[in-house]
Amino acid sequence: MIEIRIHGRGGQGAVTTGQIMAIAAFDDGKQSQTFPMFGVERSGAPVQAFARISDEKINIRSQIYNPDIVVVLDSSLLDAVDVTSGLKEKGTLIINTNKKPADLSIKGKFNIHAVDATSIALKIFGKPIVNTPMLGAFSKITKAISLKSLTKAIDETFLETKGKKIAELNKEAITAVYNQTK
């Protein structure tokens, strides 16, 4: 089982990130579970969401304390939240930032990936919508979910509620970040 923690700010779509992740994992034939860190969400306040992906039925219902992977949607959180808290040694940390991993002064033996999702989002959406683009990086780096299922999950999430145009833009952003991520 892979355990994932997503850090974002209220309004950035951390919860939606977990939901799309869970749907994509399910479409890949896996079991998945996602839930937010239950709180009284305020726009801009630090928020967390959790996701689990497993080949077997997921029974555990507690929060995630020792994630295998941490995704940070907003690098300004690095000053506000201990994003590596409980992250397993050699665990994967994926941060939306235009800096290099070495310049982020993160302590600990982690596999750190810097992804400039904001600039790609600004090109494609004209707005800093970073949650879905970060899923492209997540897919490429962790291989925990496939790009094919990810784009399918985007359709499932956005086609009916937000329309074809929004779904296509999200898929374009995800694919762009996927291709750009090493």
Added chain:
Amino acid sequence: MERLADYINDGILKSEMIHAESEHSAISAALGAEAMGVRTFTATASQGLALMHEILFVVSGMRLPVVMAVANRALSAPINIWNDHQDSISERDAGWIQLYVESAQEALDTIIQAYKIAENRKILLPVMVCLDGFTLSHVYEPVNIPKQKDVDKFLPRYNALFKLDPKKPITMGPIGFPDTYMEFRKETHEAMLNSIEVIKNTNNDFKKSFSRSYGDGLIETYKINDADYAVAAMGTVCGTTRVVVDELRKQGKKVGLIKIKSFRPFPKQKITNCCKNIKGIAVIDRNISLGNEGALYTELRSAFYNQKKKPIINGFIAGLGGRDITLSHIKTAFNKIENSSDTEWLL
């Protein structure tokens, strides 16, 4: 309820939604509609359920098979919107069947079963399907959604035994004088006891139709056959306990889980029967009867009182007001079965 509103708007669900100004009115509307002979559904939690309190007794006393989802949440004060079981446990004596579920799948399956149980003419009692607030009400996980035609076969169209009809006027819920009231209460109590068999049969029928079942419908055990020690609990903490059981089993410890699904009716005999060889039980309660102990702990000890061979039973209060119940909380409960004193708090 928001999703049901979508279904109604899209024409998928042929139903009428009533927007009420309070939970007291919402349950009153469900009562009225049910008395007209139609299937009803409502959902609430926490203070909303507390506000329904008065009418809950009227619904069960009038023997109306209303089904309600309760997304279990704490009661104020302090103000708290998060999960525990205090809201529905506080309605223990309202005459509603209470079924606690562990997963989103079980929540869906139990709602379908709840109508079949409630509408059984030997029963005619309302059912609360209790699912942990947030932990289940806000989770995304795979759920197998049964086909409408299969559900229709399992749960045919509702045909009320009695209904309010201007063409054939009857009175429902009249006054019960001291010479009749007690008989009504006794009958309602007997219906509740009879529901043990109906819940069991409904779980069996559901298994035949959908290939899914939850223990015997009243309790579900996990690795209990050769177990020395077990945790007894309700709701999602049972899922986390399964993980702890597996872990402790790897260390050679003979442990198991007793999941109590039906809190009302309370299946005393089924519980004592499955615990014949158990040395100790740790009861995890997500509620507290202030000044005494956790509600499930009380019920379990009472169930064993007349048994010749009794296990050690200890109570643990955990997960109040959204406090996460971790693997280590459950391990602590297992470790303390032998040497705990009465009720302990897993803070």
